Amino acid sequence: MKFAATLAFALLSYLTKGNPLQAAATKPGVVAAAYFATNQPDGNFVVSSQIGSDGKLTGVKAAFSADGVGSIITGVPAAPDPLLSQGSITVSGNKLYVINAGSNSIAAVDIDTTDPTKLRRIGRAVNSGGEFPISVAVSEKRGLVCALNGGRVNGVSCFKPSDLKGLVSVPNTQSLLNLNQTTPPNFALGNGFGQVLFNEAENQLLATVQRVNGTQRGFLAVWDINPLTGALSKKFRELNVAGASLPFGMTILLGKNAALAEGAMNCWALHSQKTDHVFLIDFGTSLINEVAVDRNLGSSIVSQLALAKDSFLSDSQIATVHGNEYLYVLTLGKNLVTVLSLNGPGKVTVVQQFPLGDAVRKLGISEDPNQVQGLGVFVTGA
Ligand SMILES: *[C@@H]1O[C@H](CO)[C@@H](O)[C@H](O)[C@H]1NC(C)=O
Ligand SMILES: *[C@@H]1O[C@H](CO)[C@@H](O)[C@H](O)[C@H]1NC(C)=O
Helix, strand or coil: CCHHHHCCEEEECCCECCCCCCECCCCCCCCEEEEEECCECCECEEEEEEECCCCCEEEEEEEEECCCCCCCCECCCCCCCCCCCCCCEEEECCEEEEEECCCCEEEEEEECCCCCCCEEEEEEEEECCCCCEEEEEEECCCCEEEEEEECCCEEEEEEEEECCCEEEECCCCCEECCCCCCCCCEHHHHCCEEEEEEECCCCEEEEEEEEECCEEEEEEEEEEECCCCCCECCCCEEEECCCCCCCCCEEEECCCCEEEEECCCCEEEEECCCCCEEEEEECCCCEEEEEEECCCCCEEEEEEEECCCCCCEEEEEEEEECCEEEEEEEECCCCEEEEEEECCCCCEEEEEEEECHHHHHCCCCCCCCCCCEEEEEEECCC
16 A cells, blocks of 8 residues: 555645643652543543553553443444544643533543543533534633534534533534534445644634535635634635545644645544654554655655554554653554654654553443544643
8 A cells, every 4th residue: 555545645834733732730640641432322431541651551540421422423334433533532731621422512521630540520511512523622722622513413613611610612603514414424425524623823723524415525624713702703714635535633733834634534643743743643554654744845754663454543642751752542453552652753663552441341331442532641740
């Protein structure tokens, strides 16, 4: 499989915000934690795992109800990556936001900054402003949390964080795309969405659209944000993503005035600040591609690391733990998390493969690798 054929991507003249992971000053203790959601139809739980000072996962610690149920996109054989999205869990500051695809809701969760394996949901999950939410983006600057709904009622909708209620809907932020989707979406009939993200200035909201009413037609939907009210422009602009017929995950190219939208069917895109390279995590080929993007937004492959066939790589995050950068990748074909160290450009190496199944079931909740979605990391600075 040729890189150009499978990983066509486009560079957009938009600044978008980098890795949302942020270190917080705190007492010594747990160094960091990773989170994913079980997304089960009988209850969606956020599972926390401890991360040691060497960046490796040291154990699954606890499960916290997201106050809703999971769901999956239909019309495809059962397989990992059930929401076909990036950003179903988003960590920003010491808050975690998680969608409940089967309850049309989104929950706000407080992360204990001394022991980030401890979570506390703030208030109840709130209606996501549509059906089948799949992705959530946070702008600290605007005080906005925006969800992308991919079901029958589809589009974006935004909220303000509230210490009491978790999330409170913001007027004039629901913008529907009116695509001909079902709830749950049916892939065979043309599932349409990938991810929602803010640009770097945080004055625009972006969402990847892969198909329009069953027809493959990728574009980026762009809304302007009113700086005073947080309201979204009534209409969105369609930005064509040249070379990316199926834009899916997005990432930020800091200082390059650009965002990168990954154009393969099922890929996650992350920017590494240490290497200044973009990592493209490919579901279908089990490849981790390290890509350099130059000033003129030309790109070249720096390294390619192949994991075991049928690893079904999905949600991923990059985090800096004790000065070293690590890439965490859900590897649900094998029901584990792969941890890679990014020791500088072209030096990506696997340092751990951490098994999930039994460890999660010991917490007394059901776990199915074909349901799991979302990955967040919080680093304490301890
Ligand atoms: C998609 O389908 C919906 C509902 O049938 C329709 O309202 C909308 O105009 C269609 N959009 C396009 C671009 O065809
Ligand atoms: C909407 O989708 C249904 C199938 O779910 C299909 O029968 C119908 O033709 C579609 N309408 C449009 C406008 O694409």
